Amino acid sequence: MENQYEAIWKELGLNLENHAGLLGVLSDAYINIYMAQKNRPKGMEYFDFVVSEVHGLRIKEVYEAKESGRPIVGAFCVYVPEELVLAVDGVCIGLCAGAEVGSEEAEKFIPRNTCALIKGFMGFKLAGLCPYVELTDLIVGETTCDGKKKAYEIFNEITKKVYVMEIPNMKGPKGRELWESEVFRFREKMEALSGKKVTVEGLQKGMALVNAKRKALQRLSALRAADPAPISGLDALLVNQISFYDDPVRFTQMTNALCDELEERVKSGAGVAAKGAKRLLVSGSPMAIPNWKLHAIVEGSGAVIVGEEACIGERNFRDLSDENFATVEEGIAKMAGRYLSIDCACFTPNDERLGNINAMTGRLSADGVIHYSLQFCTPYMMEAFKVEKSVNRPFLKIETDYSMEDFGQLRTRVEAFLEIL
Amino acid sequence: MRTLGIDIGSRYIKAALVADGKLISFDRRETSCEPLESCRSILGDMGADRVMATGYGRHLLEVHGDIPTVTEIKAFARGAREFFPACRTVIDIGGQDTKVISLDVEGRVRKFEMNDRCAAGTGKFLEVMARTLGYDLAEFGALPADEEEEVRISSMCTVFAESEVVSLIARGVSRSRIAKSINQAVAARVAGMVKRFPVEEEIVFAGGCAHSPLLRGMLEKSLGKKLFVPSVPEITGALGAALCAVQESA
Numbered sequence: 001m002e003n004q005y006e007a008i009w010k011e012l013g014l015n016l017e018n019h020a021g022l023l024g025v026l027s028d029a030y031i032n033i034y035m036a037q038k039n040r041p042k043g044m045e046y047f048d049f050v051v052s053e054v055h056g057l058r059i060k061e062v063y064e065a066k067e068s069g070r071p072i073v074g075a076f077c078v079y080v081p082e083e084l085v086l087a088v089d090g091v092c093i094g095l096c097a098g099a100e101v102g103s104e105e106a107e108k109f110i111p112r113n114t115c116a117l118i119k120g121f122m123g124f125k126l127a128g129l130c131p132y133v134e135l136t137d138l139i140v141g142e143t144t145c146d147g148k149k150k151a152y153e154i155f156n157e158i159t160k161k162v163y164v165m166e167i168p169n170m171k172g173p174k175g176r177e178l179w180e181s182e183v184f185r186f187r188e189k190m191e192a193l194s195g196k197k198v199t200v201e202g203l204q205k206g207m208a209l210v211n212a213k214r215k216a217l218q219r220l221s222a223l224r225a226a227d228p229a230p231i232s233g234l235d236a237l238l239v240n241q242i243s244f245y246d247d248p249v250r251f252t253q254m255t256n257a258l259c260d261e262l263e264e265r266v267k268s269g270a271g272v273a274a275k276g277a278k279r280l281l282v283s284g285s286p287m288a289i290p291n292w293k294l295h296a297i298v299e300g301s302g303a304v305i306v307g308e309e310a311c312i313g314e315r316n317f318r319d320l321s322d323e324n325f326a327t328v329e330e331g332i333a334k335m336a337g338r339y340l341s342i343d344c345a346c347f348t349p350n351d352e353r354l355g356n357i358n359a360m361t362g363r364l365s366a367d368g369v370i371h372y373s374l375q376f377c378t379p380y381m382m383e384a385f386k387v388e389k390s391v392n393r394p395f396l397k398i399e400t401d402y403s404m405e406d407f408g409q410l411r412t413r414v415e416a417f418l419e420i421l
Numbered sequence: 422m423r424t425l426g427i428d429i430g431s432r433y434i435k436a437a438l439v440a441d442g443k444l445i446s447f448d449r450r451e452t453s454c455e456p457l458e459s460c461r462s463i464l465g466d467m468g469a470d471r472v473m474a475t476g477y478g479r480h481l482l483e484v485h486g487d488i489p490t491v492t493e494i495k496a497f498a499r500g501a502r503e504f505f506p507a508c509r510t511v512i513d514i515g516g517q518d519t520k521v522i523s524l525d526v527e528g529r530v531r532k533f534e535m536n537d538r539c540a541a542g543t544g545k546f547l548e549v550m551a552r553t554l555g556y557d558l559a560e561f562g563a564l565p566a567d568e569e570e571e572v573r574i575s576s577m578c579t580v581f582a583e584s585e586v587v588s589l590i591a592r593g594v595s596r597s598r599i600a601k602s603i604n605q606a607v608a609a610r611v612a613g614m615v616k617r618f619p620v621e622e623e624i625v626f627a628g629g630c631a632h633s634p635l636l637r638g639m640l641e642k643s644l645g646k647k648l649f650v651p652s653v654p655e656i657t658g659a660l661g662a663a664l665c666a667v668q669e670s671a
């Protein structure tokens with residue numbers, strides 16, 4: 001059967017055979033992990049639909065946006081100011097990859113012991129499996145961890161469209177100055193790419209869209225504090241993953257609709273897990289779609305995940321940009337400041353993160369913390385030691401990647417951890 | 422009431438039958454490629470009112486027999502306490518993973534460490550190395566501890582260590598000297614895991630590898646502490662599971 005999107009995939013140069021295989025695996029995983037859950041909110045139907053159309057309808061939309069002249073920008077980090085992309089009427093897409101795909105291809109360019117996220121995005125591109133990468137006009141990298149920095153050089157040789165923002169290592173006055181100038185440089189880049197000027201109205205519109213999305217995600221996060229939890233960690237993680245590639249207006253509207261439903265659940269005391277089920281906070285490296293491994297293990301063992309202290313999670317929406325400004329310069333400066341409040345482990349020192357984790361465990365009444373690092377992700381692996389000392393609750397440290405090899409072993413560790421709680 | 426604990430490991434399935442809180446019999450079979458069959462025949466042979474499964478394959482029985490499970494962490498903690506009521510730390514060097522469990526005064530699991538995914542420092546590692554050197558596991562463990570000087574085995578990866586061993590043999594280093602160095606490397610690694618939390622005594626060395634006097638001696642030396650070994654160390658987990666089943670029905 002000819003898929004209705006096949007023409008687009010072909011035009012984008014995807015490897016159709018591999019691609020069909022990938023979609024098959026994805027949909028099996030989704031059915032096994034997501035559709036098997038009980039008591040899901042009705043509002044998740046929209047997100048199920050978006051996942052099923054991840055390389056379908058959404059690609060068509062982005063394709064049409066591109067046809068109509070809107071610039072398509074891909075990014076790998078929550079430091080990339082989406083507001084500026086939207087200010088010139090662009091489309092911003094998160095390109096992080098959460099599946100082990102094309103590792104062999106990737107290993108021709110990068111070492112085996114590279115974090116799975118980097119290997120994943122290289123692999124997706126090299127195996128001809130990511131329509132989003134092909135649709136982008138610009139791919140924005142950033143100087144965060146060493147693995148990404150070097151990978152962008154290679155990614156640029158392959159795609160010829162990588163632009164790198166310099167992110168400081170420290171947040172002192174010099175670092176702030178550097179970052180602000182980088183955001184201004186990005187504005188020029190966006191203007192050149194789109195042929196449009198960033199205006200006060202444009203910037204305000206971009207900020208309003210992004211802030212509205214963040215507010216909807218904040219609302220979702222706040223609702224997870226209820227006991228029983230009104231939504232599973234798996235579902236909430238999915239909503240967060242989807243926030244990186246869905247249309248922002250529609251996404252915000254549907255997330256708010258989901259939250260309305262969850263509010264009713266909380267009022268009536270309904271939830272996904274039994275009242276008193278063990279509640280866990282997950283903290284650490286980002287979990288890009290379709291990385292559902294840890295959540296599936298934890299929730300398959302009867303506990304519920306109530307928050308993700310991660311970039312695909314709280315770090316993405318904790319703070320809003322200040323929409324009060326009179327000039328573009330003032331607006332950009334304020335926005336740049338907002339970004340520097342993100343507590344990524346690539347910074348030194350990064351003590352804010354410890355405070356933020358403790359605030360989350362308190363607010364969400366978490367019984368314990370699972371620290372999640374992707375293997376070879378030095379920044380988060382190192383910070384795990386500090387986190388363990390500061391959390392004051394039962395703590396489990398996990399290092400893993402996307403493969404299913406260690407599924408049984410992780411399950412034992414997670415279940416033993418739950419037995420302790 | 423008779424309760425049966427069944428510990429489905431990667432190499433062996435161990436079973437322990439408990440009546441009125443006392444161990445009355447036990448069994449051990451190879452896991453084979455039909456673990457479910459082996460389990461069923463043990464279940465049939467031993468006849469119990471309640472069963473509790475543990476170990477790496479525990480979910481097999483949960484899915485196919487509706488049998489409740491505990492993790493091997495909790496089962497080993499419970500079993501070690503039964504053998505040695507003052508136990509505060511458990512070391513288990515199992516077929517595919519090595520665990521160290523720290524207990525509080527009441528015997529509850531406080532913290533645990535497990536090796537990561539590879540076979541480094543596990544029973545499997547010792548077995549492969551013993552085979553490379555032409556020993557069986559019992560001979561391997563019975564080698565005298567001190568007579569020759571050690572050679573250093575730098576790699577704990579099964580694959581690399583194997584080639585290291587082969588090149589040591591080629592250089593003419595004696596078999597027994599290499600064997601001891603391998604045991605020493607495992608002991609150092611496990612001791613490192615133990616020291617990740619404050620070491621409380623008594624320390625119980627459980628699991629099949631505890632049969633090795635050599636490894637036990639080396640671990641005692643690395644830790645500077647005495648280790649207690651159960652009479653049948655390999656059934657510690659199964660016994661613990663059987664006792665957990667008693668608790669659950671109470």
Ligand code: SF4
Nearest residue numbers: 076077078144311344
């Ligand atoms: S963890 Fe750091 S580098 Fe990664 S997305 Fe978050 S802010 Fe960016």
Ligand code: SF4
Nearest residue numbers: 115117145285374377
């Ligand atoms: S997960 Fe860690 S190592 Fe991987 S890209 Fe992000 S910061 Fe770098």
